[in-house]
Amino acid sequence: MIYVVIVFLWTSILLYILLGGADFGAGIIELFTSKVNRPKTRKTMYNAIGPIWEANHMWLIIAIVILFVGFPKIYTTISIYLHIPLVCMLLGIIARGTAFVFRNYDAVKDDMQKVYTPIFIYSSLITPFFLGIIAASSVSGRIDLQSADFLSAYVYSWFNWFSISVGVFTVSICGFLATIFIIGQTEPGGDRQHFIRKAKRTIFVVMFSGALVFWAAYVDHVPLLYWIFGGLPGIIAIFSAIISLVIMFYMLNKDKPILLRLLAGFQVTMILFAATYIHFPAIVLLSNGENLSLLTHQGQARTISSLAYALLIGSIFILPALFYLIYIFQQKPNFKNNPD
Amino acid sequence: MDDFLAARLQMAFSLGFHIVFACIGMVMPFFMSVAHFYWLRTKEAVYKDVTKAWSRGVAIFFATGAVSGTVLSFELGLLWPKFMEHAGPIFGMPFSLEGTAFFIEAIALGFYLYGWDKLNKWFHWVTGVIVGISGLLSGILVVAANSWMNSPSGFDFLDGNYINIDPIKAMFNDAWFSQALHMSIAAFVSTGFAVAGIHALMILRGSNIAFHRKAFKIAAVFAAVAACLQPLSGDISAKDVAVRQPAKLAAMEAHFHTERNAPLVIGGIPDTLNKKVDFAIKLPGLLSFMATGDFNKEVTGLDRIPKENQPPIAVTHYAFQIMVGMGMAMVAIAILYFLVLFKKKSWLETRWLLKLFVAATPLGFIALEAGWTVTEVGRQPWIIHGVLRTADAVTPMPGIAYSFYLFTVVYLSLAVIVSILLYRQIKYLRS
Ligand code: HDD
Ligand code: HEM
Numbered sequence: 091m092i093y094v095v096i097v098f099l100w101t102s103i104l105l106y107i108l109l110g111g112a113d114f115g116a117g118i119i120e121l122f123t124s125k126v127n128r129p130k131t132r133k134t135m136y137n138a139i140g141p142i143w144e145a146n147h148m149w150l151i152i153a154i155v156i157l158f159v160g161f162p163k164i165y166t167t168i169s170i171y172l173h174i175p176l177v178c179m180l181l182g183i184i185a186r187g188t189a190f191v192f193r194n195y196d197a198v199k200d201d202m203q204k205v206y207t208p209i210f211i212y213s214s215l216i217t218p219f220f221l222g223i224i225a226a227s228s229v230s231g232r233i234d235l236q237s238a239d240f241l242s243a244y245v246y247s248w249f250n251w252f253s254i255s256v257g258v259f260t261v262s263i264c265g266f267l268a269t270i271f272i273i274g275q276t277e278p279g280g281d282r283q284h285f286i287r288k289a290k291r292t293i294f295v296v297m298f299s300g301a302l303v304f305w306a307a308y309v310d311h312v313p314l315l316y317w318i319f320g321g322l323p324g325i326i327a328i329f330s331a332i333i334s335l336v337i338m339f340y341m342l343n344k345d346k347p348i349l350l351r352l353l354a355g356f357q358v359t360m361i362l363f364a365a366t367y368i369h370f371p372a373i374v375l376l377s378n379g380e381n382l383s384l385l386t387h388q389g390q391a392r393t394i395s396s397l398a399y400a401l402l403i404g405s406i407f408i409l410p411a412l413f414y415l416i417y418i419f420q421q422k423p424n425f426k427n428n429p430d
Numbered sequence: 431m432d433d434f435l436a437a438r439l440q441m442a443f444s445l446g447f448h449i450v451f452a453c454i455g456m457v458m459p460f461f462m463s464v465a466h467f468y469w470l471r472t473k474e475a476v477y478k479d480v481t482k483a484w485s486r487g488v489a490i491f492f493a494t495g496a497v498s499g500t501v502l503s504f505e506l507g508l509l510w511p512k513f514m515e516h517a518g519p520i521f522g523m524p525f526s527l528e529g530t531a532f533f534i535e536a537i538a539l540g541f542y543l544y545g546w547d548k549l550n551k552w553f554h555w556v557t558g559v560i561v562g563i564s565g566l567l568s569g570i571l572v573v574a575a576n577s578w579m580n581s582p583s584g585f586d587f588l589d590g591n592y593i594n595i596d597p598i599k600a601m602f603n604d605a606w607f608s609q610a611l612h613m614s615i616a617a618f619v620s621t622g623f624a625v626a627g628i629h630a631l632m633i634l635r636g637s638n639i640a641f642h643r644k645a646f647k648i649a650a651v652f653a654a655v656a657a658c659l660q661p662l663s664g665d666i667s668a669k670d671v672a673v674r675q676p677a678k679l680a681a682m683e684a685h686f687h688t689e690r691n692a693p694l695v696i697g698g699i700p701d702t703l704n705k706k707v708d709f710a711i712k713l714p715g716l717l718s719f720m721a722t723g724d725f726n727k728e729v730t731g732l733d734r735i736p737k738e739n740q741p742p743i744a745v746t747h748y749a750f751q752i753m754v755g756m757g758m759a760m761v762a763i764a765i766l767y768f769l770v771l772f773k774k775k776s777w778l779e780t781r782w783l784l785k786l787f788v789a790a791t792p793l794g795f796i797a798l799e800a801g802w803t804v805t806e807v808g809r810q811p812w813i814i815h816g817v818l819r820t821a822d823a824v825t826p827m828p829g830i831a832y833s834f835y836l837f838t839v840v841y842l843s844l845a846v847i848v849s850i851l852l853y854r855q856i857k858y859l860r861s
């Protein structure tokens with residue numbers, strides 16, 4: 091049963107990165123769009139993510155619930171030592187979720203929009219940035235359960251080059267996912283060209299920030315190269331990600347938006363796989379060389395099995411409904427149909 | 431500020447904030463569905479307008495509820511790691527089921543808000559009902575988690591270890607039913623009176639009367655029915671508390687001395703030093719009756735509870751008085767409203783009736799917050815009743831006071847923005 095739970099945990103994290111990531115990316119893209127093009131970008135994005143953004147963010151909650159029910163020691167260790175970046179991420183989540191709804195539902199469209207929009211845009215950037223920091227910090231081996239002073243216990247646990255570079259990388263992945271996603275929402279000929287150009291640029295940004303992560307890992311003595319290239323599955327994952335990126339580059343101008351999305355999803359899946367494969371089942375690496383593992387720090391058997399059943403039964407209800415929701419609203423982008 | 435106090439206050443603020451949005455998110459979909467049903471049936475456009483206006487409000491509240499709830503699921507660990515380390519695996523069952531309920535709610539809301547003219551009209555209506563049902567279910571589930579803290583079960587506690595965990599038994603703990611019932615009704619009471627009050631105000635202002643009358647009626651009927659049920663369910667809760675948490679009951683009633691034929695204390699100022707309540711109305715025997723169903727039975731007083739296990743008495747007592755006071759006031763309004771509906775239709779047009787409802791707008795939410803204060807402060811000093819002390823559960827990280835200030839500012843600003851938005855929705859309706 092424990093493997094059912096672990097698969098759900100991994101999948102929720104993946105889906106949060108993919109779906110939530112595209113959603114954050116929408117705000118990030120807006121930041122890097124010229125003032126002239128902003129309203130158009132915003133409208134296109136709104137139509138695409140409006141109906142599903144709530145559901146996208148549920149994946150984060152599912153992951154957290156799985157952690158605190160199934161792996162309480164891991165949840166509490168992260169909560170204690172990464173308190174500060176967690177709070178920053180939460181503030182980002184609050185600001186973004188509310189600003190998004192406020193700007194679309196305010197009955198009067200006036201200067202208040204000038205307040206909501208920057209909040210939305212910057213929190214879209216900050217949230218995945220800290221999310222990346224948290225993810226990286228849990229494996230960067232800087233969490234020190236023995237440390238007595240505030241800085242080394244609660245600040246250096248996450249404030250290092252490696253964590254920060256992964257934060258930047260996560261942001262660029264979000265932007266990348268969003269541009270690829272949005273291509274399918276535009277009409278060929280019209281806006282599409284604009285977004286294809288954008289997609290090309292974000293691909294370069296992703297590659298650049300990816301390289302940055304390797305550099306930072308080197309500086310901070312994180313054995314990232316070993317993690318990724320230390321086993322055959324990791325190597326295969328990374329190479330297939332690179333190959334699909336090349337394919338994608340050639341397909342950008344062809345009229346195949348769904349294929350593009352699949353390729354982008356595939357790449358991110360492979361990156362996550364490569365990053366987690368080698369130190370599985372360890373999920374938090376501590377400074378003294380020990381680790382917290384999904385297998386040794388799992389809850390008692392009854393807890394794990396009822397959690398697994400709850401998740402299995404839940405997905406029977408959720409998945410068909412979710413696919414239907416996405417299907418219905420992806421058929422034809424309808425530019426007139428704002429929600430009132 | 432001391433970090434422990436800051437952590438408690440931050441938790442209380444976050445939950446107190448979330449519960450308002452959670453209640454609206456649970457109840458408004460039902461109001462919407464009723465209006466929507468009338469629109470599908472009668473084809474009177476005004477019902478469609480009501481539905482759409484409400485659904486716009488729900489979208490705002492839902493988002494605020496969702497983000498504040500997301501914050502809570504992290505805060506449990508950020509503030510109370512030692513609690514979550516033990517409690518997570520035991521009381522996690524309702525949370526994992528709740529995930530499903532929220533998910534369904536979010537998906538159904540996506541269909542509902544964006545599905546006008548896209549979906550089959552009855553399918554569309556059903557998605558609205560599903561939003562309500564799954565919202566209510568998630569509320570019930572999360573209360574089951576809270577009730578476990580009041581009445582821990584589903585595990586054995588041996589030498590500081592939590593063994594033989596049974597998550598299902600933990601979920602259906604003794605306090606589960608009474609709390610879930612009382613909370614669900616409370617959601618209808620508080621949202622119902624708030625919505626009815628706002629529409630009553632708009633009728634008094636004379637704007638778009640046809641619209642506001644329909645909206646007022648739907649909300650007021652829900653509110654009135656729920657208000658009448660609430661004391662009945664409160665009675666079940668009180669009997670339940672008397673059995674499982676005598677210290678809480680004693681604090682609620684500022685009941686210092688164990689006695690038979692114990693009086694119900696209404697109002698008054700508890701004097702903890704001299705162990706008496708000044709300026710209170712005392713109804714002999716009624717507390718014994720409320721707690722046990724028998725006027726002569728004994729009710730445990732604070733004298734039987736060791737000092738270090740007593741909850742704060744004044745806060746619990748005042749909060750309880752406020753809840754019951756508001757509850758009774760709302761019952762009175764509800765009965766009057768039924769009288770008017772069935773016997774004195776002409777009074778429906780009178781201004782004083784509407785003014786009464788306007789005055790009652792905040793009562794439900796005040797009672798709701800007060801009720802939670804009773805439950806949570808009354809559980810102190812325990813975070814898991816009888817098992818783990820709150821002070822032993824708090825995070826070791828220093829400086830929680832700053833995080834408390836930060837979150838307080840965030841919540842206050844959100845409250846202000848939501849109020850402005852609501853005001854603007856209403857103003858927009860008038861033009
Ligand atoms: C609209 C709100 C509202 C109203 C009018 C009332 N309550 Fe209440 N009460 C709540 C809202 C609430 C609550 C916020 O929902 C609580 C907190 C926890 C819970 O389960 O319900 C609660 C808790 C609560 C408890 C503690 C339960 C526990 O700790 O397990 C008792 C004994 C009562 N109530 C009793 C009453 C009585 C006798 C009322 C008579 C009118 C009453 N309540 C009206
Ligand atoms: C939404 C309605 C709720 C409100 C308004 C509320 C209110 C409060 C208040 C006022 C406190 C502070 C008590 C004190 O320290 O004196 C508190 C503490 C706490 N509550 Fe609740 N509560 C609610 C529901 C819940 C639920 C559903 C849970 C958990 C599953 C929960 C878990 C906690 C925890 C862990 C604490 C901190 C420890 C403690 O003080 O005992 N609460 N809450």
Ligand code: HEM
Nearest residue numbers: 451452455456491492495496499500502503532565569572
């Ligand atoms: C008695 C207390 C509570 C009740 C009745 C309640 C109920 C609800 C409801 C109905 C929603 C749906 C959002 C909406 O419609 O606005 C919601 C959202 C949420 N609540 Fe609470 N909640 C309570 C306390 C808590 C606690 C203690 C937690 C955390 C452990 C929590 C976690 C969440 C989460 C994560 C969401 C977001 C789900 C979404 O995106 O739809 N809630 N809550």
